Amino acid sequence: MALVVVEENEIKKAYSEVECNDETYRLDYIITSPVNGVPSKIECYMTKMLNEKKVQIGYGNYNKDVSTYMRFDLSVLNTDIQTQSKLSERFYVDVESVVNG
Secondary structure, three states, X not given: OOOOOOOOEEEEEEEEEEEEOOEEEEEEEEEEEEOOOOOOEEEEEEEEEEOOEEEEEEEEEEEOOOEEEEEEXXXXXXXXXXXXXXXXXXXXXXXXXXXXX
8 A cells, every 4th residue: 555645734934023021022833734725723932032041931822623822831931911911912913814814
């Protein structure tokens, strides 16, 4: 039996940055979609530079027809609610932009 390809996807990487309280936060995205299709999955890793080291402070996920959510890991870095709000807003705007083209 030969190899049977049942699904073809393309993966793109993207990022955006958010300034809050004179600090820069970065949202790194991994976007998975069928070839030439609408994205079916988007993963987001939110990071901040701390002492010359990139520290992950949160995660966002979009999975078509399943869920879209964000979470912050306050045990790593206590991120205030204003910063969480700005990062969440950026995440949802970015996801909408990717999904709606």
